[in-house]
Amino acid sequence: MTKQEKNEVIEVLKGKFSQYNNFYVTDTESLTVAQVNELRKHCFNKQVEMKVAKNTLIRKALESIDAEKYSGVYESLNKVTALMFCENPKEPAVIISSFRKAGNQEKPVLKAAFINGDVFVGDNQLVALTKIKTKNELIGEVIGLLQSPIQRVLGALENKENAVKATAEETPVAEAAPAPEATAPAAPETAPEAPKAEGSDAPEEPKAE
Numbered sequence: 001m002t003k004q005e006k007n008e009v010i011e012v013l014k015g016k017f018s019q020y021n022n023f024y025v026t027d028t029e030s031l032t033v034a035q036v037n038e039l040r041k042h043c044f045n046k047q048v049e050m051k052v053a054k055n056t057l058i059r060k061a062l063e064s065i066d067a068e069k070y071s072g073v074y075e076s077l078n079k080v081t082a083l084m085f086c087e088n089p090k091e092p093a094v095i096i097s098s099f100r101k102a103g104n105q106e107k108p109v110l111k112a113a114f115i116n117g118d119v120f121v122g123d124n125q126l127v128a129l130t131k132i133k134t135k136n137e138l139i140g141e142v143i144g145l146l147q148s149p150i151q152r153v154l155g156a157l158e159n160k161e162n163a164v165k166a167t168a169e170e171t172p173v174a175e176a177a178p179a180p181e182a183t184a185p186a187a188p189e190t191a192p193e194a195p196k197a198e199g200s201d202a203p204e205e206p207k208a209e
Contacts (some may be wrong), residue, residue: 006057013053013061013083017070020049020085021116024092025073027109028052029080036082039108042095049085058083072119076112089115093129 001009017023028036036052043050055077062070084092096108113120113129120129 024084025112028082
């Protein structure tokens, strides 16, 4: 490879590193040409860009952008390296895991992953990366948490309203009792005797002896 060709590769890599906040550094050394092509196909279907490049050129591209920012990746640049660039931070991890399972093999190996400024080193990080949350997933979870209390309150109010309606429908309306008729007070059957006047001339009845 001529110097000009190397510079062209470096420029292409710089463009990719600047474009994507996430990339994976993988080892594809033991894969056949057919297997590499199959892996590329899986990446293409998932909107993941895969590029194979020399480790020295990859490092020069990273150092020319920000040497300190990517310093955690440098130790992983050994053997044959295939880079996977992605918008979705967990997609390459899912692709690698599925590819291994389908081929019953341990390749490609994850050497490092650069996710939004954080570096994950080692193949033992693969499972964790398959479960990493995307930005949209995190936003959805936050919105769900914020809406949950409101939904509970609305649900409680709706249940209470339905219960009141059901009670009103089941309770019969009481008939109004007729007003009592007005009656005059009953007159006494016999008039009371008038008291005798003192000193009356009426003779007294004789007392029995």
